[in-house]
Amino acid sequence: MTFHKDKTPTVEYLRSISSVRETTSKIFDYIKSTGKGKYYSLDLEKIPAVVEFLADKIITPTYPTHEDLATIPPHGRWQHLDCMNVSRMEKIISVWRKTGDDEIEICKKIIDLFVFSVLIDAGAGNTWKYHEKATGLKIGRSEGLAVASYYMFLNGKLSNNPASDPYKVHGEKLKSWTLEKDFKPNFQITKENEMSGLEGRLKLVVSLGGALVSNKQIFGDDARPGNIIDYLYKQKLSEYDNPTIELEQVWSALMTGLITIWPKSRMVVDGEPMGDCWFLDTIPTDPKLVVTFHKLTQWLCYSLLVPLQNYGYNFTILNTELQTGLPEYRNGGLFYDFGVIQLLPDVLEKGLKLTREIKSSDELPIYEIPTFEPHDGAIVEWRCLTIGLLDYILPLTNKKLGYNLQLAQLIEAGSWKGGRVIAMEKRPKINGGPPIDLLSDGTVF
Template sequence: MISEPVQYLRSIKSVRETTSQVFQFAVDRQGGNFFELDLSKMPAVADFLCDIIERDYGSDYAKIPPHGRWQHLNYGSQPRVEDLTQQWIDAGGDEIEIARKLIDLFVLSVLVDAGAGNVWTYTIPGSSKESPQRVGRSEGLAVASYYLFVEGQYSSDSKDSHKVCGAALQNLKLEDFTQGFQISDSNPMDGTEGRLKLLQRLGSALCSNTEIFGPEGRPGGIVDFLHGKSRAKGDNPNVIDLEDVWNALMTGLSSIWPAGRAVVDGEPLGDVWKLDTKADAAASGYNKFSTPAGVPSDLVTFHKLTQWLCYSLLVPLERYGYKFTIENKELQTGLPEYRNGGLFYDFGVLKLKPEAMARGLQLCKELGKSSGLPTFEPQDGAIVEWRCLTIGLLDYLLPIVNEKLGFQLGLPQLIEAGSWKAGREIAAQLRPSTSGPPIELHSDGTVF
């Protein structure tokens, strides 16, 4: 029986509740324990975002898609996902199976999406539709995962290569992974072995949770599981709640996260971290939520890859197969990753305090990095606080941008059209040699 504290710390609502305490604590003190906070710089951030939105969408804000992996898979304005889906339709594919295949692809692609570093790139193979080109970072990982999926690298079904099967992932070898992602001494990827182990653990989780992922142990099995949770409401025959999707992912994938992170009542929690700023905020009376007894006061929850999965899976779940209507999508938060967080740092909204800066520069030196940028490990308070403040700042930014636009964007649209893209563009302006973030993460390949 899972304890109440563990249930809470794995919940989607805990993300905004735990991180907002840190954010409000920092707002009232012009900073937390690791960062200074200057909200007077936020209008400049909003102006930069609005300029990007106007450039890319004009005033047709309704066309802005929600943030998701779909756009990354279609890097370079190539409709890879649509073309593949049409291929299945033309072959007489069952619509439910098409939904399963899309979920297979998207789950695989999201779970290899931790930061690849400043050096690694993927060379897209030439075809009748596009010329060979090199692409790095999140889009490179997305396109690489697409081609590996299409080539059948993750299927154990001899009659259908376009699947992701748990058995195939369990048996994935390092040499196959490095070859597929074109990793070499001259093209290194951060966290290669951690990323491989994550996929192998994903395979085990898929095979051991057949109630959720079906007898083949496929991510796409969640389509049928969610249909069993659906209900009719008005004219909508298949209504589910965001928490149905969330709980399925958290339950089915809880075993994939690395050891060594937060554990409560003997249960590993995944992307949950200790932060002394959170403990200070709780001691100062900032916990206004009905947190269950037994929840440690120093823990903050992010579940970033699970949230990224949720963001990415919602569109295929809504458009294909059972065409679910999904309620309470607003429970999701902004994503606490380096593009969104880097945006606020590069505009001076956030600034590392001197002690944290010195420690980060020292680790950069010890690791022999040439960037000269402050560098931290994932569990460092500077990284954890940065992620907390990023979530709070995205919520703070949304109404400012909407007022300037005179239109009510949702948070997923703000991230897609604005913050994530703006974080990348300001990084390219300020650090053109790498286009990398202003703070570097010494990553194991499983954290943002």
């Protein structure tokens, strides 16, 4: 997947946040004009049912008034860490305050946790669960991964000094992680509790450690993710009284500091890994179009906005609307389950064939779900459509609510939750699994 400079957009462009909406919108606009792509059909007449479902059944019951709607937090890792109505974040922040940590250090600790927690958040599969001993809860999927990361953090599993200084993430510690000594016990992985993408996820953790150690300008001499706040503070815009930065500065710091964690088996430009970028052959006149998603970086950027704005230096962050919806299976599954998008028959059969090949007859789920690899056009086109459709329904949902939610709020209170609800209704016997399975390497949504 290596490119030459004269045949591809620049490295800088492919790594930019603006490239995500710009490249994926080419696919969405083409399919919207033709009614189908190479992998999916598109039926926008079914969008009103999605909007009604989100507004009336998902958002309004939890946020019935305009005052309530105003309290919707932006989509971020905080809510996953506080899942099942357990205030884990508030509890640990209270401990830090009582033991004398100042607001700068509290912000760094939150970011330490969030960076690790987000980057291990690729799909865990339909069966894995984390058993939280303090509550007795068994929690799967993204929330389970979040809670697992929380206890690793609390127990000093990510710190160079677990006994004296546990609540930190250090690059040197992550670099030393192994599958048997660290990964499996910390995630409670057994033959009865298996997780998708083990090797890829472990490599991501180890690579994260290497990135933190090698980028001291951003992450400091002790290689902590939280040190990014000092790096950003030095770049604050001089024309504002309070510390103000642009979203692009946060984005650039994350992309520059973490780009080496992505597998080089993916797209490479001028010898540099591009991360979550893919070829797509949907448009006949542009069969080698490159589309960018940077989903985990976007998820991380969304998650860091809350601590950056509310702790430490209390940054004001401009241009947050540049971020797109997240192209992952909950948001994308919402549109698939409502029939807005559907796999074309030959593509569906190809996916079902792969499912039958990789699963034994007794492993096949009650609902036979098509399976594709991350680079397959069926996955890449689905993700492009997801981003475009989230932008498409935002004004329609706001009109229905009579209130202007931001995209990050719509994802948090509507599409992500709604995708999970409709999945559970349609596929309860596989724990509300997605309508399309990803042959996960542990580094993609």
